[in-house]
Amino acid sequence: MPGQSSSRNIKVSRAAVDEAFRALSNWGRWGKDDQIGTLNHVSPADVVGAAGLVKRGKTFALGIPLGQSGPQRGLFGKRWNPIHTMLATGTDALAGRQPRLAYADDAINMPIQSATHWDSLGHIFYEGKTYNGHDASLVDCNGLGVLGIEHAKDKLVGRGVLLDIARFKGVETLADGYGISNDELEACAAAQNVEIRKADFVIIRTGQMEACRKRGDWGTYAGGDAPGLKFESCYWLYEKQVAGVCSDTWGVEVRPNETPDVNQPWHWVVIPAMGLYMGEMFDLKELAEDCATDKVYEFFFCGAPLVIPGATGSPINPQAIK
Secondary structure, three states: OOOOOOOOOOOOOHHHHHHHHHHHOOOOOOOOOOOOHHHHHOOHHHHHHHHOOOOOOOEEEOOOOOOOOOOOOOHHHOOOOOEEEEEEOHHHHHOOOOOOOOOOEEEEEOOOOOOOEEEOOOOOOEOOEOHHHOEHHHEEOOEEOOOOHHHHOOOOEEEEEEEEHHHHOOOOOOOOOOEEOHHHHHHHHHHOOOOOOOOOEEEEEOOHHHHHHHHOOOOOOOOOOEOEEOOOHHHHHHHHOOOEEEEOOOOOEOEOOOOOOOOOHHHHHHOOOOOOEEEEOOOOHHHHHHHHHHOOOEEEEEOOOOOOOOOOEEEOOOEEEO
16 A cells, blocks of 8 residues: 555645556556456445445435536536426327327436536546556547446445535535645544445535535536545545545535646546546535434445446436435
């Protein structure tokens, strides 16, 4: 294991990204044909243990609505909010347009990453390669020839742990641009009396989504400034051997990024080097309030993706069950 998980005071640069990529690479760790990365940490025994955390049968849905009121503002010129279209309606039936069967039907049109979602391991490239050394040319107009989200269809389940950083810091929301250090992750876990273990799904609450909703405006939530994990956390996540990391922000890592040299430097390491599963735009308000009340920050977690062959991710409505 490279080093310790305490704060490192890393001066983030392209060189630091390259160094972290080499130090934290999981290429070949689970074989040359591996397509699920850090989900290999999760064993059947881990899932059984996580199921034992269900004590009250209380379920929390962590996905945001799929609709036009979502946070997208045309980022990269390619992402829009989900469009829900009715194909057949009750008014059609009443108007006699459905002589054989009276029914309702509909469709949804959306970028995969426009609401609560997982990133697949083929989402980010590093020097022309995806996770485990596959060539980026394997990702073309037909989809991901490797590392599509379908490989995780039955893997995104286990012990979930909420690290409520905003509540730990005594604020409703962390300020945009606030970087969460490894020391703060450790201190928050200690204050909550919860331990981060191998195979966990670690969920970070910053409060940013709730702040947007409180003011009634998403603003620059999608792609703008945000609180989030500092670059050094890629070492912490590697050393903890977590299965996945999620947050209530658009991109998990702090924005503005810690260097102008690299856009989303943390992404460059955690996905293509580590093969870490990452969930974004999680709605954590109700779960966080319940955890603050009963002082239990661990739960059974299930975030099953849609089975979309060759997809860069999947929209989800993940569940935390206590």
